[in-house]
Amino acid sequence: MLLTDSTKKLSFNRKISDGDLVIVYEKHDTMKAVKVSEKSVLENRFGVFKHSDWIGKPFGCKVSSHKGGFVYLLAPTPELWTLVLSHRTQILYIADISFVVMYLELIPGCVVLESGTGSGSLTTSLARAIAPMGHVYTFDFHEQRAEAARADFEKTGLSSLVTVGVRDIQGEGFPKDLVGVADAVFLDLPQPWLAIPSAGEMLKPDGVLCSFSPCIEQVQRSSETLTSKFTDIRTFEVLLRTYEVREVKMDQCQSEEGTPGSHRPSKRKHRASEASHWQQDSSGSPVVMARPSSEARGHTGYLTFARLRCVE
């Protein structure tokens, strides 16, 4: 998924080959990750697609099924991966992920700790930020979940950048061999305040911690715990609003007597005669307009950031 392997780097000449991971794009909210295998087929509502037809085609191409339906084949990115990964837990989405990576000040070479791993949605983006020489140590207390995450990182080609550990971070803290090596720590735990003292030991001075919590009571308690060793404690909420774009042919509002504005005061009284004043005129050119989508995610979680105080 990342560009660490130069033979897999995107290019005008890069063709899909056997064994590649592709994102099959039906429409913006319907996608699926598929491992290309010469003898396999993909079946969906558009028909049956033979993988062998895909091999040798460029990424980003349109491919057809036996009945003429089509999908696009895309190269995976962490953003697409977040949309297709199997949800073993509630996951973080792009707005939170992006903000976390930026505020944790992650750059290539950083060491970052994460708990819990969950579905690995954030992990993928953390790995992208610290590649090629940094490392992500991620922990989950759920053995099966950790195993599934490991398999995913293998599949997406991130396993050299990510180590998945099975550990109860709230109960035991981070492993002692990571003391003082972390540039950043990310916590997504039900009781983050239990893990904060250990996180403080792992961080380098001035290193950044982030705790993600859906409830304000958790934030309250975490923030109180943070004050003893941390500074610059700040809590944010970040959301996205998406827009629908449409080309609309607007009725041209032309009144008989001049500017449309001149009619406004009498609008209500003379409703019956309105139609004759506001004539439809289809000669108007179409206009592209945007409106916010009606539904949006209203809350994900609060992001609390803090820096380990420098005491040396």
Next chain:
Amino acid sequence: MSTIEHENSSQNRRITWEGCSVLLDINDGDRLLFSRLTAGSIVKIGNKNYPLQPLIGCPFGSLFQVENGINGPCLSRVIPTPEANNNTEDKREGAVKDESRDNRALIDNNTAQTLTGEDIEGLRRQGASGNEIVEALIANSATFENKTAFSQEKYRLKKQKKYAPKVLLRRPFARSVCDTYFKKYPARIGFLRVDTLSLLLSFANVTAQSDVLVVDMIGGLITGAVAERLGGTGYVCNTYRGDSPHSLEIVRMFNFGDEINRRIVRLPLTELSASHVGDSKGNGHLQVADSIENPSNQSDVTLSSIQSDQPVSMEATTVASEDEKPDTVTVVAKVHKAVQPGEKAPEDAIKSWKENGFSSLIIAAPDADAWNIVKEVLPFLSFSAPFVIYHQYLQPLATCMHNLQVEKMAIGLQITEPWLREYQVLPSRTHPHMQMSASGGYVLSGTKIYNEDQPNK
């Protein structure tokens, strides 16, 4: 741990060094300014000048207070003790229990403080520290005792800011650079808020080894943020129409070493469009970046060398770039010539981009039409590669998205607008901040597709 060795990368240094760029946060974000730590650089706080020399060799994140030294005013490092810290916690808890006091008896007639300006000056002459003056002010305030604990805290903080200012030493990272510009000069970065910037980097899938094409018309903020993520691998190539590359002044606020600056390049669109390598207008362009920085065209004199002679806060840089160059331009013969960001792209890289395309595209051109730019530069992006366009207005993006759809150039098109709210979190007093930024701009993102009808090249 095999990972610890990577510490030496100059990008991730946690201790300041002579000549490094720093962000000074004075009084908890009241004032933010960029500076370069050199033997002669100073910062002005109130009406006094403080040398920055004592900051060299300190860890980022260190806190300093002002003091009257033997050689005049100076900054001295404060190391917080755990005890000092417990005190503040006690105060906080006190604030919760203490709900009986209120401001019903407060009369605002300006007589509460019995210390006069002259008294304070007197204290100062006797060598009282800022904190001692604050304590004296509190002791002499007739109303302090009747304030609620919360407003006592506020009073103390206000006086502390004036009489005992604190300077926090911060690393200039994309996060702090964007935050600072957004706070001080939002128009210069096209009102691009830090959460929006973070979205751009995600949507464009910026990662090590990427070749990122940018149209950065917001002072180099995008270029700097991308270069930070590339960490000295891949390239960030800033393309432009006409003869003058876009300004990269903000890139100089980051602490990039040669290995990163070398990866920040520029290329005029005409050369990118030319079908053959070497079809360019020759080396005439090579001098352009320099002459932009130095209209006098003394190509061996660079801004960083100016900065080494003179403290340059962001204010000072502004003056330098907008007005005439300061006289100091003529000084300097640098022993080691550092690599400057924004040199012309090397031929082998240009050749590779023409053959393979770029792996990401980011456009931030607040005063230009998004569609006009994207239709010209999208052909240089690889198939299946992500692109993202920032704009402070919605309409140009809506039109652009519609056109991309109609022309079947991309899929996964989406316009998003981030929303960011900060919270005050205190015992029993948690609520969103009273003031927030209402707009951080709009983002159009998508993935380029392979279109058999209009193949590239």
